[in-house]
Amino acid sequence: MDHSRSKLTWLLIAIVGALTVFPVLMLLLGSFSEGLTAFGKFTVHKYVEAYTDPVLFDVLANTTLFVLGSSLLSTVLALFLAYLNTRTDIPFKFLFKIISLIPMMIPHLLFAVSWALLLNPSNGLINLALKQALSLEDAPFNIYSIWGMILVEGLLDLPIAYLIIAPAMASFDVALEESSRVCGAGTMRTFARVTLPVLRPAILAAFILGLVRSLASFAVPSVIGMPGRVPVLATHLYEMIATGFATDYGKAAAVGMSVLAASVTLIVVYRALTAESEKFVTVSSRGFRPAVIGLGKARTPLFCAVALLSLVLIVLPVAVLLYTSLVPYSMVPSARAFSLMSWKHWSDVLGDPISLLSLKNSLFLGVVGATLGVLLSIFVAYVIVKVKTRASGLLESLSYLSFSFPGIVIGIGFMWFFVQTPLYATIWALLLGYIGTYLPYGIRPMSSAFIQIHSHLEESSLVCGASPLTTLRRIIVPLLIPGIVSGWILMASMFVRELTLSVVLSRPGTEVLAVQILRFAEDGLWGKLSALGIVMIGISTSLVIAATLVGNRFRAV
Amino acid sequence: MEIRIRGVSKYYYSEGKTIKALDDVNLVIPANRIFTLLGPSGSGKTTLLRCIVGLELPDTGEISIGDELVWSKDKNICVPPERRGLGMVFQTYAIWPHMNVFDNVAYPLQVRDVAKDVIRERVAQTLRFVRLEGFERRPATKLSGGQQQRVALARALVAEPKVILFDEPLSNLDAKLREETRKELRAFLGKLQITAVYVTHDRVEALALSDSIAVMRAGQIIETGTPQKIYFDADHRFVADFIGRANLVKATVRAEEGGYTVVDSTLGRIVCQQRDLPVGGEATLCIRPEFIRIVRGEAEAHGNLVNGRIESLVFVGEAYEAEIRVGEERLLAKIDPEAKLREGDAVSFTLAPAHCLLVAI
Known part of the structure; x- marks a missing residue:
């Protein structure tokens, strides 16, 4: 038994290692190689070239501002929302749950596009409307700027920050604040000296995760930053490998190594912080209902702010995409606009062979990728949770490694590998890349499912006289099903809209939905883009809803 | 303050x-x-x-x-x-x-x-x-x-x-x-x-x-x-x-005598602490387990003397906790661990009037 378990462990280490460590190794080797076709001829030339590039300074400055600004925005907004939800009597609290779920439904790429459609300086809908209404010469807003990027990325990362801060706020022992009040400190002082410091690990964790995500973000920099000529590291890398005459994967790998190092460092800090925040939990309260702060007169304005935020986050992007997919060109909604509406963009897109191919490819990657990914996750999670050896610890670290990989960087690593193999430019290259990069998202629901299966449940079945096989069939598998289903749906919905890895690995013939949408954006084909985008939102929304329903059904048991 | x-x-x-x-x-x-x-x-x-x-x-x-x-x-x-x-x-x-x-x-x-x-x-x-x-x-x-x-x-x-x-x-x-x-x-x-x-x-x-x-x-x-x-x-x-373990027994007030209130109960006639209760009215007699004193040998008994039978005996360290059956009533009593008693033994015990507490129903 032990022997076969350890064989399984090492086999999994080999597979997961190949999927996660290998691309990093290839990235490293590639950064010291002369070129994709000259792999193995070592040189430091690429580093010299990459780090003496005069553009790099601008890129770094932009990246720093973009990453810090958007994380700050998302953290502050999340703190505000979490406080309102957990500690005040604000009405319609279900809105907060919705806000925390949207990023699953609206892909980042489309969210960025919808803001470009609303606020671009030449024909953004809000700009056009304001120009007409106030008879202005110039458009009042320009989304194609660093501030536009910060705004959109901040809103995109808000839900993640909220999901980290809100539980910390909810489990906060209110007696800590109450004792400060009794000690003579007023409400504001208590907030500054007790509430914020106690929540500090959670707040910092949300901020750092924001840094990691915006550093890896490609949708916003490409859709908003590139037209505005605000290059950040992600688009800098993209330009090196995908535009211009001479693509240079060596130079890209050299820059990518730094991005990867920064990201891994941040994740290490993030892990340390989440561990610290668990340490901050003191004696647990007996659950005296936390005093809800009456907002009084501020209740309505604050609720309006939240409602506006959810409008901006959910309704507006979908509405603007739907609208754009129906009108012939950008125009402010009016009677004329409605009279000109047609299904032309839709029929164009659905008749376009490349769009159809990308839809087919994405669906294939979603279904097959998620199935293989979950299968691998089941074994990995089993070993991580149930086999407690040093090797299984190694496997655990390996399998969560790719959580910190920026998609575009790891894509370059995979590229260096695939080019040496017949997998290059096939859909299997994408499939392997997806599974390697998104493995943690499959393992997490599976390992929590395994943790739930206490060994006593297994043992009591054996003691009751069931054979190991019957135990597996009657006890373990039924308990695992919710984890399997939710892991599958999560992975499938991520694969259907995958962008950052795909822009590197996708080649003619292996287009996927997000890449096709990006092409439309680059060519300014907003109508077609919106039609295809709505299709994508439809697929990922139905997956998320299915996941929620399944989750609810199994939780009731 | x-x-x-x-x-x-x-x-x-x-x-x-x-x-x-x-x-x-x-x-x-x-x-x-x-x-x-x-x-x-x-x-x-x-x-x-x-x-x-x-x-x-x-x-x-x-x-x-x-x-x-x-x-x-x-x-x-x-x-x-x-x-x-x-x-x-x-x-x-x-x-x-x-x-x-x-x-x-x-x-x-x-x-x-x-x-x-x-x-x-x-x-x-x-x-x-x-x-x-x-x-x-x-x-x-x-x-x-x-x-x-x-x-x-x-x-x-x-x-x-x-x-x-x-x-x-x-x-x-x-x-x-x-x-x-x-x-x-x-x-x-x-x-x-x-x-x-x-x-x-x-x-x-x-x-x-x-x-x-x-x-x-x-x-x-x-x-x-x-x-x-x-x-x-x-x-x-x-x-x-609420304040301590107590045996609660239904009682009827019979008389006021010499600074005591006398009641009739399933334990018989009991002399209790003085209480302003109407004669003939119902009351509850409250006896704490530690004040039930087992009488040994022929020693003269003070206070109320009651006879019963030990129904169960549990050793809890510093004492025995006994259930004593008196008629229909079961009383919880705390007994000296040295006492040589067994389940089923007939026992007599006394209740000091000062520890027979009468409360309204």
Whole structure:
């Protein structure tokens, strides 16, 4: 038994290692190689070239501002929302749950596009409307700027920050604040000296995760930053490998190594912080209902702010995409606009062979990728949770490694590998890349499912006289099903809209939905883009809803 | 300082129903005494405490601390907790995890803008008082439960409040530590001239700590008195039953004789403590297990003599707990572990009139 378990462990280490460590190794080797076709001829030339590039300074400055600004925005907004939800009597609290779920439904790429459609300086809908209404010469807003990027990325990362801060706020022992009040400190002082410091690990964790995500973000920099000529590291890398005459994967790998190092460092800090925040939990309260702060007169304005935020986050992007997919060109909604509406963009897109191919490819990657990914996750999670050896610890670290990989960087690593193999430019290259990069998202629901299966449940079945096989069939598998289903749906919905890895690995013939949408954006084909985008939102929304329903059904048991 | 509570009610609304957490409470908590609010969970004792501190606002009535009116519905007065100048020890201690011991204890002085060197001196003094000197730089989360409890006490005491409140401060400690801490707390409070209000559901804690106990049920104060009065001489059946283990036996009042009240019960005719009950009326006779004395040999029996049979016998260490059957009645009795008794033995026991407590039904 032990022997076969350890064989399984090492086999999994080999597979997961190949999927996660290998691309990093290839990235490293590639950064010291002369070129994709000259792999193995070592040189430091690429580093010299990459780090003496005069553009790099601008890129770094932009990246720093973009990453810090958007994380700050998302953290502050999340703190505000979490406080309102957990500690005040604000009405319609279900809105907060919705806000925390949207990023699953609206892909980042489309969210960025919808803001470009609303606020671009030449024909953004809000700009056009304001120009007409106030008879202005110039458009009042320009989304194609660093501030536009910060705004959109901040809103995109808000839900993640909220999901980290809100539980910390909810489990906060209110007696800590109450004792400060009794000690003579007023409400504001208590907030500054007790509430914020106690929540500090959670707040910092949300901020750092924001840094990691915006550093890896490609949708916003490409859709908003590139037209505005605000290059950040992600688009800098993209330009090196995908535009211009001479693509240079060596130079890209050299820059990518730094991005990867920064990201891994941040994740290490993030892990340390989440561990610290668990340490901050003191004696647990007996659950005296936390005093809800009456907002009084501020209740309505604050609720309006939240409602506006959810409008901006959910309704507006979908509405603007739907609208754009129906009108012939950008125009402010009016009677004329409605009279000109047609299904032309839709029929164009659905008749376009490349769009159809990308839809087919994405669906294939979603279904097959998620199935293989979950299968691998089941074994990995089993070993991580149930086999407690040093090797299984190694496997655990390996399998969560790719959580910190920026998609575009790891894509370059995979590229260096695939080019040496017949997998290059096939859909299997994408499939392997997806599974390697998104493995943690499959393992997490599976390992929590395994943790739930206490060994006593297994043992009591054996003691009751069931054979190991019957135990597996009657006890373990039924308990695992919710984890399997939710892991599958999560992975499938991520694969259907995958962008950052795909822009590197996708080649003619292996287009996927997000890449096709990006092409439309680059060519300014907003109508077609919106039609295809709505299709994508439809697929990922139905997956998320299915996941929620399944989750609810199994939780009731 | 004396605390006066007049006509205080507090309602909660849940699922369309109104729950009276406090129902027209009137209470005077005497100055410089340890006063305990005792009751089962849900009796409103914690709510009353939180109303005194100001963390909870009553729906009616007035609360004054010393000469200051801190809450009045009618006069529209509401002093926030930070300006009531009280000290409080929370059930969870509420030690701030991001501060060390010194900062936790210094906090009340810091927010009052006391000079730094005074703070240092006062904190050192208070930590010495609770026997935590040398712990200043320890992170608060690195302390044991008992130490955290003493930090919480030091923090509540450091600003020298006139009133200190305790919300079940011992309930998170294990049994042995709880007993030690209780003794310590009693010693600490004895040295201070301070009004202490203590909330607990633990009757032993209440008896051992308090100068005075108020027993609460369903948002009302049922009875107030010294621990001895509450234990030996309760007026209410609920109080007599709640404060200790008791055998409750139905009885009918027969006569008043020589400073005693005589009743008829299933145990026979019993001479009890004097009570103003109408002759011929129904009452409940309350006998604590430890006052059932087994008579051995032919020794002359004092008080009420009752005969029964031992139904079961359980050894619990310091004594046997016996169930003695008398007619239809089963009485719980605590018997000397040396007694050579077995299940099924016939026994006689006496009940001293002073420990035969009569309460209204």
